Amino acid sequence: MGPIHAAIIGAGSIHGCHADPILQHPQARLYALVDTDVDKGRALAEKYNCRFYADYRDLLADAEVDVVHICTPHHLHREMIIAALAAGKHVFSEKPVVMNGSELAQIQAAVERADTQLAVCYQNRLNPTSQRIRQTIQSGTLGNMLSIKACLTWHRHGAYYNQSPWRGRWATEGGSLLINQAIHTLDLMQWFAGGVQRIKGVVETSLLESLIETEDSAMATMEFTNGARGIFYATNCYTTDSPLALEIHFERGFLQLERNTLWQVVDEQRTALVNDELPHGNVKRYWGDSHRQAINDFYAAILDPTQYGGADIHDAAVSLRMVNALYQSSAQRRWIDLPR
Ligand SMILES: NC(=O)c1ccc[n+]([C@@H]2O[C@H](COP(=O)([O-])OP(=O)(O)OC[C@H]3O[C@@H](n4cnc5c(N)ncnc54)[C@H](O)[C@@H]3O)[C@@H](O)[C@H]2O)c1
Structure with a gap:
């Protein structure tokens, strides 16, 4: 070829x-x-x-x-x-x-x-911090996972919605905060835990009410297949694009992702494990720098179909179902079960 x-x-x-x-x-x-x-x-x-x-x-x-x-x-x-x-x-x-x-x-x-x-x-799966979290979970060194909490606080404003009018509309964006920005966070949470069983949450439009018909904020509780609990908060109403803050609680310690550095905390001792490379040039820093790796991995699979280990349609389906379950849960004020 x-x-x-x-x-x-x-x-x-x-x-x-x-x-x-x-x-x-x-x-x-x-x-x-x-x-x-x-x-x-x-x-x-x-x-x-x-x-x-x-x-x-x-x-x-x-x-x-x-x-x-x-x-x-x-x-x-x-x-x-x-x-x-x-x-x-x-x-x-x-x-x-x-x-x-x-x-x-x-x-x-x-x-x-x-x-x-x-x-x-789903380029954020390939960030060095995400890869290290997966390795630590799979190694079992911290014991069983008990819970994951994730907090995403970003800034979206009038110009962002005005420059691309498809955004902020149910018919063309399919939602906003959850389906566009926080879908990466939901994907990471379920990927770290190895699948999600059910989810309950609330979505709302607060500060961006006059601009968009979709949501700008959401919170949720979820139960993962491994028995752990997920706590999630996300908003587009912050004043800047903060890096994702994430904490995973295990029987014998914590992993903490804070301003693109992954920390391990055991017996009050906090050790830095790895940092994410941040992109330069025109790429927005909070998007992360892993598009390159995701594309390289896919091209390796085109050249040799036995190679690919990245996100396929089955992976993409999970976070999409979580997003849609949250819209449904918020409207019906109940837990939504997700397919295995
Ligand atoms: N992975 C990430 O972190 C990340 C970050 C930002 C955006 N995205 C995704 O990228 C996609 C695009 O988002 P964006 O922010 O770049 O949008 P955008 O509005 O900036 O760009 C969309 C482009 O598509 C063009 N377009 C519209 N209709 C078209 C058609 N029929 N044929 C060809 N081109 C057409 C528009 O003219 C525009 O140039 C979305 O799926 C979004 O969720 C992903």
């Missing part, structure tokens, strides 16, 4: 996190960019020295394309992923893979039919 010919659909805020790793990949080439904003798309394609398409269906008809990166608004993911898989392309999709359970079932069916692979971008 020659170089992997990659294309990015959607040249908005996140596209640079995909373009840079593709441009720097020794076995890949950024072949094309797609955006309905023709002026922006053409200018970027010129910068990257790649082709430009205004309609993603023309891109999918191009036999030279091996893999497409979906970086578009949430309501477009379903049709684009299904069409790309049907056209025989590998797909690397931004989260959330889709917006709800019925769309998820359609994607699962499309994956079953496809000869190509779908990966979903």
Whole structure:
């Protein structure tokens, strides 16, 4: 196989996190960019020295394309992923893979039919701190897990919603804080615990009420499959984008993720274990620096399908179900069971 010919659909805020790793990949080439904003798309394609398409269906008809990166608004993911898989392309999709359970079932069916692979971008699983948390849990050195608490306090404002009007709308974003920002946190919690059994929570719109019809804050309690408890709070109403604060309580100590450093606390002794690398340049620091690793892992799997250990549709389904269960729980004020 020659170089992997990659294309990015959607040249908005996140596209640079995909373009840079593709441009720097020794076995890949950024072949094309797609955006309905023709002026922006053409200018970027010129910068990257790649082709430009205004309609993603023309891109999918191009036999030279091996893999497409979906970086578009949430309501477009379903049709684009299904069409790309049907056209025989590998797909690397931004989260959330889709917006709800019925769309998820359609994607699962499309994956079953496809000869190509779908990966979903849960890059924070690849952060050094996340990897170290998993290793510590699997080693059993701290004993059984008792609970996880996670607190995500970010800042989203008028300009963020005005620049991309698909945000803040149920029909096009499918929610806001939970499905867009905190889905990474919910994914990490369930991934660390090894699955979630049931969840109860409240979502609300407080400070951003005049701007968005979706939620800006949420809290939840959850029970994991391993018997541990999860405590979760997230908001887009803070005044800055604080790094995720997370604590895991075990029988013999704690792990604490604090300002991108992972600490272990045993018998009141606090030891720093590892720091996350923070990105430079145009990438927002609080997004983390692991898109590159996620893309490299997926490309390794395209070159050798036995290689991939990253997030697939089954992984992506769990946090999406948690998000939707929280919307349902809040509306019905009850616990929601999640499928195993
Ligand atoms: N993994 C992360 O940490 C992370 C961070 C930010 C955003 N995201 C995800 O990335 C995706 C895009 O978000 P964003 O913030 O970059 O959005 P954005 O609004 O900044 O960009 C979306 C782009 O898609 C283009 N577009 C719209 N309709 C199109 C169509 N039919 N065909 C081609 N292009 C089209 C728009 O013109 C725009 O350039 C979302 O799924 C979001 O959740 C992920």
